[in-house]
Amino acid sequence: MTGLAAAPGAAGTTQTPEGPPTEKKGGAPPRDSASQWRLVWRRFRRHRLAMLGLAVTAALYLVAIFADFLAPFGTEHFDEDYPYAPPQTIQFDGGLHVDGYTTAVDNETYEQTFTTDPSQRIPVGFFVRGEEYRLLGLIPWDRHLFGPTEPGAPMYLLGADRTGHDLLSQLIHGTRVSMTIGLIGVVVAFVLGVVLGGLSGYLAGRADTVIQRVVEFFMSLPSLPLWLGLAAALPPEWGPLQRYFAISVVLALIGWTHLAREVRGRFLALREEQFVTAARLDGCGRRRVILGHMLPSVSSHLIAQLSLSVPAMILAETALSFLGLGLQAPVVSWGVLLQDAQNVRVLETAPWLMIPGLAVVVAVLALNFAGDGLRDAADPYRR
């Protein structure tokens, strides 16, 4: 643990230019006492795309948290009189309203088609009374941000699915599941990755070799078949909640390897850093060296890495659910919603059923932008 660190140009030592011979301050005054997170934030803010990504991500999580209030209807609400009803537009003439529907039945196929009918007015409003729910899972309430003022009247701003569910409400509820399943998967992956990667990097030698071979084994498995296999192996009698957790663990089983690599690399480099040796010689025990000196040095980087693995998990969940192996109705996620969009004929009559795919794209892009920006901002002292 010696020579390498002493070697010129070793592991990212920045040779900031020497101050003037009189040994006056090197840095600009405001840098003097900025803590690391302030510096990270300052750099992050300069990153336009990342800020946009962060804003969208934050908005999506707000939607996830307040889904019950934001969605006009609950997940169970449907009206079988309106299968594949097309989207309505909100109109204003003194008060807000949407148009009602007229039905036409095809004489040959007996297929029902709906068209919006301007002669019917369904008044809508804000903070309308609707189904009861518990806000944040605690406070019972029955107000919704907006909806038809007359409960039960048809309002399908993004159209309806085969059984007359309101797609907008479903999409809002799906945000909750889709955006959080990645988080839980990431937490599991994080624990696995940091513990195993950290051990690997700190202990080095044989332990490192063994752990690295395990990581490579997991990395060499083709992820889609593995997910499929694991997901298919879940007992079918499991309830939605059990499935939800099981799926997130399945996702994490793949996700942790990259993180473990990352942490290991960082720890290996850090071990050679003189300040880590210095901390040991200062009398700090192993725990204190790892938790107090090494982990803080990689924390910002880890968080950036984490935010980059959330979108991968979201995509994976979507893919699994789309294929019918992930979550299943009555749980609503974007992937589950996309199951309805598998049929080309259905898409012809109800193209709006692809909108959940758009939500996935937006979420993944936003998280990626934010994660990239964070990663770039994470290392304010080095490089």
Added chain:
Amino acid sequence: MNDTPAAPLLDVRGLKVHFPVRRGPFGRVTGHVRAVDGVSLALRPGETLGLVGESGCGKTTLGRALARAVEPSAGRVLYDPGDGGDPWDVGALSRRGLRAYQRQVRVVFQDPFSSLNPRMTLLRIVGDPLKAHGLASGSELEDRVADMLTRVGLSSRYMRRYPHAFSGGERQRISIARALILGPRLVIADEPVSALDVSVRAQILNLLLELREQLNLTYLFISHDLSVVESVCDRVAVMYLGKVVETGPTSPLYAQPRHPYTEALLSAVPRPDPRLRGAGRRIRLADDLPDPARPPAGCSFHTRCQAAVDGVCDVPGRPPELAPAGEGRLTACHRATDLTLTGVPALGPAVEGA
């Protein structure tokens, strides 16, 4: 305290540090880098011993092994705690004993940039050793840190700043404060000025010398800059490929080296005085340092030594041992007695007032 005046503070006997070289997917050990390969040295209380040698010869590793930052592979280090008791066998210390030892033997690192944790304030950097050893906390800790910072020439107002706000020289002062706050007796300074701008080197060297007087310190001063070593060290040990090849008091050793490697090192020192330039022939050392994983047989210097004699110097299993060579000097060369080597006259102080 001790009635044998020459009792060494640190007595190093046959110390070895070998690093395993791992290859292949399963990390098989295919060899060892013999970074330190049988070093014997004695550090006397109050002296400054210079440790010189080319890059890669194992100076840093030796320093770290003495501080027990790396585990020695073989050999013994005896430390005289100065309380009249028996010397401590540093390799066999208990955990508590090791902590006590590491309080008395401290390290100043070479790189003032990577040796300070960029995410900690000076207060934490300098105060952490006190806290980790349970010596002070709270306002007492702050007072002691402030005191130490003043001692090394920094204002205690900087206590809550992060290291990146400081220049290299100031950072090295912080490093010194961290080393000294535990009240050590021996300081291992690993190239403390070589990463610094020439203009601040003298200031840091002077600071080290002042502190040595004030605090009764003993230094192991690692450096590859022979003129710096001349100006601050009482004695010098020359290292080559993991071994000490010559030791002795600074001026006689510089004036008349007894080992061809020392001669070669000295001949490469730039002369500040133009009249002396070109006075001695410059001995070019062939190639690079041999691979420390496979040191040459016999005298490990024979591959580059101008005075090497076949059949004497390269006989496997017959390396030259350190032997007395007059004036309190030791040298490890088969031909020590029949060679006349040229040194350098006094190089002139690199540090004013030193």
